[in-house]
Amino acid sequence: xxxAALFDVHGNLPxxxxxxxxxxxxxxxxxxxxxxxxxxPFPRECVEVLAALGDRLVAVHGNGERNVxxxxxxxxxxxxxxxxxxxxxxxxxxxxxxxxDVPGLGRVLLCHGTPRSDEEIVTLVTPDERLGGILxxxxxDAVLAGHTHTQIDRTVAGVRWVNGGSVGMPYEDEPGxxxxxxxxxxxxxxxxxxxREAAARRIRxxxxxxxxxxxxxYVLARHPPSETAPYFESLA
Numbered sequence: 091x092x093x094a095a096l097f098d099v100h101g102n103l104p105x106x107x108x109x110x111x112x113x114x115x116x117x118x119x120x121x122x123x124x125x126x127x128x129x130x131p132f133p134r135e136c137v138e139v140l141a142a143l144g145d146r147l148v149a150v151h152g153n154g155e156r157n158v159x160x161x162x163x164x165x166x167x168x169x170x171x172x173x174x175x176x177x178x179x180x181x182x183x184x185x186x187x188x189x190x191d192v193p194g195l196g197r198v199l200l201c202h203g204t205p206r207s208d209e210e211i212v213t214l215v216t217p218d219e220r221l222g223g224i225l226x227x228x229x230x231d232a233v234l235a236g237h238t239h240t241q242i243d244r245t246v247a248g249v250r251w252v253n254g255g256s257v258g259m260p261y262e263d264e265p266g267x268x269x270x271x272x273x274x275x276x277x278x279x280x281x282x283x284x285x286r287e288a289a290a291r292r293i294r295x296x297x298x299x300x301x302x303x304x305x306x307x308y309v310l311a312r313h314p315p316s317e318t319a320p321y322f323e324s325l326a
Contacts, residue, residue, distance in 0.1 A: 091193050093272040094118040095254040097202075097236025100154065101130015101169070101298070102258025102309065104289035105267040106139060109257055109282045114271050118146065120190060124236045125152025125202035128181070130258060131296035131304060133158070133169040137177050151184035152202035152237065153209045164299050189230070194274030195250075196231030203237040205230075211326040212251065213238050213319040220326070222247045232277075234270070238322050240315040241268055241279040252277055259308040261318040286310055 094115040099106050109115055121143050127136050140147055159182045161167045170178055186208065188200045204210040204224050212221060212235060225233065225247050232250040240262060241255035255268025262268060266281040290305035298304065 091120075091274065092118045093120045093122060093190065093192055093198075095122040095124065095200075095234050095252075095270040095272060096257050097124040097254045097269075098126045098152070098154075098239055098256035098259055099123075099128075099130065099136050100126055100256070100258040100308070101128055101132045101136055102267075102289065102293070103132035103135045103139070104284055104292055105258045105282075105309075106136055108284035109267050109269050110139065112269075112280070112282055114280075115269070118271075121147050122188075122190065122200050122234060123147060123149040124200055124234060124254065125150050125184075125208060126154035126236065127152075128154055128158050128173070129165050129169040131293045131298040131301055134172045134174070134177065137173065137181070141180075148188050148190060148200065149184055150186060150188050150200055150202060151181065151208065155181045155184060156208065168297075168299055192232075192272050192274075194276065195272055197229070198272070199228060199230035199233045201233065201235050204235060205233060208237070211238055211322050212242070212253070213323045213326070214240060214242055214315055215319045215323050216326065218246050221251060225249045225251070234272075238319070240319060241270070243277055243279060250277070252279075255279065261313040261315055263312070263314050263316075265312060 202208040239256035242253035254270035293305040
Protein backbone atom coordinates (compact mmCIF):
# COMPACT_ATOMS: atom_id res chain seq x y z
CA UNK A 91 0.00 0.00 0.00
CA UNK A 92 1.29 3.45 -0.95
CA UNK A 93 -0.12 6.57 0.72
CA ALA A 94 0.79 10.19 -0.10
CA ALA A 95 0.23 12.87 2.55
CA LEU A 96 -0.20 16.51 1.51
CA PHE A 97 -0.59 19.50 3.79
CA ASP A 98 -0.85 23.28 3.58
CA VAL A 99 -1.30 23.82 -0.14
CA HIS A 100 -2.54 27.37 0.54
CA GLY A 101 -3.94 27.79 -2.94
CA ASN A 102 -0.57 27.37 -4.63
CA LEU A 103 -1.86 25.50 -7.67
CA PRO A 104 1.50 25.20 -9.53
CA UNK A 105 3.06 23.50 -6.49
CA UNK A 106 0.05 21.19 -6.07
CA UNK A 107 0.11 20.25 -9.75
CA UNK A 108 3.80 19.38 -9.49
CA UNK A 109 3.26 17.15 -6.46
CA UNK A 110 0.25 15.38 -7.97
CA UNK A 111 2.35 14.63 -11.06
CA UNK A 112 4.92 12.75 -8.96
CA UNK A 113 4.70 9.02 -9.85
CA UNK A 114 4.43 8.05 -6.18
CA UNK A 115 1.48 10.41 -5.76
CA UNK A 116 -0.21 9.70 -9.08
CA UNK A 117 0.04 5.98 -8.31
CA UNK A 118 -0.82 6.18 -4.61
CA UNK A 119 -3.64 4.06 -3.22
CA UNK A 120 -4.69 6.97 -1.00
CA UNK A 121 -3.91 10.69 -0.94
CA UNK A 122 -4.31 12.23 2.51
CA UNK A 123 -4.98 15.97 2.60
CA UNK A 124 -4.34 17.46 6.00
CA UNK A 125 -5.99 20.84 5.65
CA UNK A 126 -5.24 24.43 4.65
CA UNK A 127 -5.76 23.73 0.97
CA UNK A 128 -7.20 27.25 1.14
CA UNK A 129 -6.94 30.23 1.43
CA UNK A 130 -4.58 31.23 -1.34
CA PRO A 131 -4.44 32.46 -4.94
CA PHE A 132 -6.18 29.51 -6.65
CA PRO A 133 -8.73 28.18 -4.16
CA ARG A 134 -11.32 26.90 -6.63
CA GLU A 135 -8.78 25.11 -8.79
CA CYS A 136 -6.99 23.48 -5.85
CA VAL A 137 -10.23 22.22 -4.31
CA GLU A 138 -11.36 20.78 -7.64
CA VAL A 139 -8.03 19.14 -8.49
CA LEU A 140 -8.10 17.31 -5.16
CA ALA A 141 -11.79 16.42 -5.48
CA ALA A 142 -10.99 14.80 -8.84
CA LEU A 143 -9.06 12.14 -6.93
CA GLY A 144 -12.43 10.71 -5.93
CA ASP A 145 -12.36 7.84 -3.45
CA ARG A 146 -8.57 8.01 -3.27
CA LEU A 147 -8.80 11.27 -1.33
CA VAL A 148 -9.08 11.37 2.47
CA ALA A 149 -9.29 14.98 3.68
CA VAL A 150 -9.68 16.94 6.90
CA HIS A 151 -10.04 20.67 7.45
CA GLY A 152 -7.49 23.09 8.81
CA ASN A 153 -7.88 26.52 10.32
CA GLY A 154 -7.62 27.88 6.77
CA GLU A 155 -10.81 26.16 5.65
CA ARG A 156 -12.59 27.33 8.79
CA ASN A 157 -11.56 30.93 8.16
CA VAL A 158 -12.68 30.83 4.52
CA UNK A 159 -16.05 29.31 5.40
CA UNK A 160 -16.47 32.02 8.05
CA UNK A 161 -15.26 34.69 5.58
CA UNK A 162 -12.83 35.88 8.24
CA UNK A 163 -10.74 38.60 6.58
CA UNK A 164 -10.32 40.09 3.11
CA UNK A 165 -8.42 37.15 1.62
CA UNK A 166 -10.90 34.66 3.11
CA UNK A 167 -13.85 36.59 1.69
CA UNK A 168 -12.22 36.67 -1.76
CA UNK A 169 -11.55 32.94 -1.58
CA UNK A 170 -15.12 32.24 -0.46
CA UNK A 171 -16.47 34.19 -3.42
CA UNK A 172 -14.14 32.29 -5.76
CA UNK A 173 -15.25 28.94 -4.34
CA UNK A 174 -19.01 29.50 -4.40
CA UNK A 175 -21.68 28.00 -2.19
CA UNK A 176 -21.34 24.33 -3.20
CA UNK A 177 -17.56 24.14 -2.64
CA UNK A 178 -17.85 26.09 0.61
CA UNK A 179 -20.40 23.55 1.83
CA UNK A 180 -17.96 20.76 1.01
CA UNK A 181 -15.21 22.47 3.00
CA UNK A 182 -17.56 23.10 5.91
CA UNK A 183 -18.39 19.39 6.01
CA UNK A 184 -14.78 18.22 6.29
CA UNK A 185 -13.97 16.41 9.56
CA UNK A 186 -11.35 17.50 12.08
CA UNK A 187 -9.54 14.15 12.00
CA UNK A 188 -9.53 10.95 9.94
CA UNK A 189 -8.08 7.50 10.48
CA UNK A 190 -6.47 5.09 8.04
CA ASP A 191 -4.53 1.86 8.50
CA VAL A 192 -1.21 1.63 6.69
CA PRO A 193 0.46 -1.80 6.67
CA GLY A 194 3.86 -1.54 8.29
CA LEU A 195 3.02 1.76 9.96
CA GLY A 196 -0.19 0.81 11.72
CA ARG A 197 -3.06 3.02 12.84
CA VAL A 198 -2.59 6.50 11.40
CA LEU A 199 -4.46 9.57 12.65
CA LEU A 200 -4.66 12.48 10.19
CA CYS A 201 -5.16 16.00 11.52
CA HIS A 202 -4.07 19.56 10.77
CA GLY A 203 -2.48 21.04 13.90
CA THR A 204 -2.89 18.34 16.54
CA PRO A 205 -5.61 15.76 17.22
CA ARG A 206 -7.31 18.21 19.58
CA SER A 207 -7.00 21.50 17.69
CA ASP A 208 -6.42 22.64 14.11
CA GLU A 209 -4.43 25.60 15.46
CA GLU A 210 -2.21 23.94 18.06
CA ILE A 211 1.49 24.22 17.27
CA VAL A 212 4.10 21.44 17.10
CA THR A 213 7.55 22.32 15.78
CA LEU A 214 10.99 20.80 15.39
CA VAL A 215 11.90 22.22 18.80
CA THR A 216 8.74 21.30 20.71
CA PRO A 217 9.90 19.62 23.94
CA ASP A 218 9.11 15.92 24.29
CA GLU A 219 7.16 16.68 27.46
CA ARG A 220 4.77 19.06 25.70
CA LEU A 221 4.32 16.77 22.69
CA GLY A 222 3.76 13.84 25.02
CA GLY A 223 0.93 15.78 26.65
CA ILE A 224 -0.62 16.45 23.24
CA LEU A 225 -0.43 12.74 22.44
CA UNK A 226 -1.81 11.55 25.79
CA UNK A 227 -4.83 9.36 25.16
CA UNK A 228 -4.36 9.33 21.37
CA UNK A 229 -5.08 5.84 20.08
CA UNK A 230 -2.79 5.68 17.07
CA ASP A 231 0.61 4.39 16.09
CA ALA A 232 1.34 7.52 14.08
CA VAL A 233 -0.07 11.03 13.80
CA LEU A 234 0.20 12.92 10.51
CA ALA A 235 -0.08 16.68 10.90
CA GLY A 236 0.79 19.95 9.23
CA HIS A 237 0.13 23.59 10.19
CA THR A 238 3.72 24.65 10.92
CA HIS A 239 4.94 24.10 7.33
CA THR A 240 8.14 22.21 8.22
CA GLN A 241 8.79 18.50 7.83
CA ILE A 242 9.13 16.55 11.08
CA ASP A 243 9.58 12.85 11.87
CA ARG A 244 9.99 11.99 15.53
CA THR A 245 8.63 9.51 18.07
CA VAL A 246 7.37 10.47 21.52
CA ALA A 247 5.60 8.23 24.03
CA GLY A 248 5.53 5.43 21.49
CA VAL A 249 3.69 7.48 18.86
CA ARG A 250 5.35 8.56 15.63
CA TRP A 251 4.70 12.23 14.84
CA VAL A 252 5.07 13.13 11.17
CA ASN A 253 4.61 16.57 9.69
CA GLY A 254 4.59 16.25 5.90
CA GLY A 255 5.63 19.87 5.46
CA SER A 256 3.86 22.34 3.19
CA VAL A 257 3.08 21.86 -0.48
CA GLY A 258 2.51 25.52 -1.22
CA MET A 259 4.24 27.51 1.52
CA PRO A 260 7.20 25.53 2.88
CA TYR A 261 9.47 26.72 5.66
CA GLU A 262 12.59 24.75 4.75
CA ASP A 263 16.27 25.31 3.97
CA GLU A 264 15.77 24.48 0.28
CA PRO A 265 12.92 25.50 -2.05
CA GLY A 266 10.35 23.06 -3.36
CA UNK A 267 6.98 21.63 -2.42
CA UNK A 268 7.01 19.23 0.55
CA UNK A 269 4.95 16.09 1.19
CA UNK A 270 5.28 12.63 2.73
CA UNK A 271 5.09 9.10 1.35
CA UNK A 272 3.90 6.26 3.58
CA UNK A 273 4.56 2.63 2.65
CA UNK A 274 5.08 -0.68 4.42
CA UNK A 275 8.76 0.28 4.55
CA UNK A 276 8.06 3.42 6.59
CA UNK A 277 7.84 7.17 6.03
CA UNK A 278 9.74 9.20 3.46
CA UNK A 279 9.74 13.00 3.64
CA UNK A 280 9.78 14.18 0.04
CA UNK A 281 10.55 17.38 -1.87
CA UNK A 282 9.24 18.26 -5.35
CA UNK A 283 10.88 20.98 -7.39
CA UNK A 284 8.80 23.21 -9.65
CA UNK A 285 9.28 26.43 -11.59
CA ARG A 286 8.80 28.99 -8.83
CA GLU A 287 9.35 32.00 -11.09
CA ALA A 288 6.58 30.82 -13.43
CA ALA A 289 4.39 30.06 -10.41
CA ALA A 290 4.94 33.57 -9.06
CA ARG A 291 3.86 35.05 -12.39
CA ARG A 292 0.66 32.98 -12.37
CA ILE A 293 -0.06 33.96 -8.78
CA ARG A 294 0.38 37.67 -9.49
CA UNK A 295 -2.32 37.36 -12.16
CA UNK A 296 -4.74 35.47 -9.88
CA UNK A 297 -6.64 38.50 -8.65
CA UNK A 298 -6.22 37.56 -4.99
CA UNK A 299 -5.74 40.52 -2.65
CA UNK A 300 -2.06 40.67 -1.79
CA UNK A 301 -1.07 38.32 -4.62
CA UNK A 302 2.22 40.14 -5.26
CA UNK A 303 3.22 39.83 -1.61
CA UNK A 304 2.19 36.16 -1.54
CA UNK A 305 4.39 35.39 -4.54
CA UNK A 306 7.36 37.24 -3.10
CA UNK A 307 7.06 36.00 0.48
CA TYR A 308 5.87 32.42 0.11
CA VAL A 309 7.00 31.28 -3.34
CA LEU A 310 10.26 33.09 -4.08
CA ALA A 311 11.64 33.71 -0.58
CA ARG A 312 13.04 31.06 1.76
CA HIS A 313 12.19 30.70 5.44
CA PRO A 314 14.57 28.24 7.13
CA PRO A 315 13.21 26.20 10.05
CA SER A 316 16.09 27.42 12.21
CA GLU A 317 14.21 30.74 12.22
CA THR A 318 10.57 29.68 11.93
CA ALA A 319 10.53 26.80 14.44
CA PRO A 320 11.71 28.87 17.45
CA TYR A 321 9.30 31.66 16.49
CA PHE A 322 6.27 29.34 16.26
CA GLU A 323 7.32 27.54 19.42
CA SER A 324 7.28 30.88 21.23
CA LEU A 325 3.60 31.20 20.29
CA ALA A 326 2.66 27.72 21.52
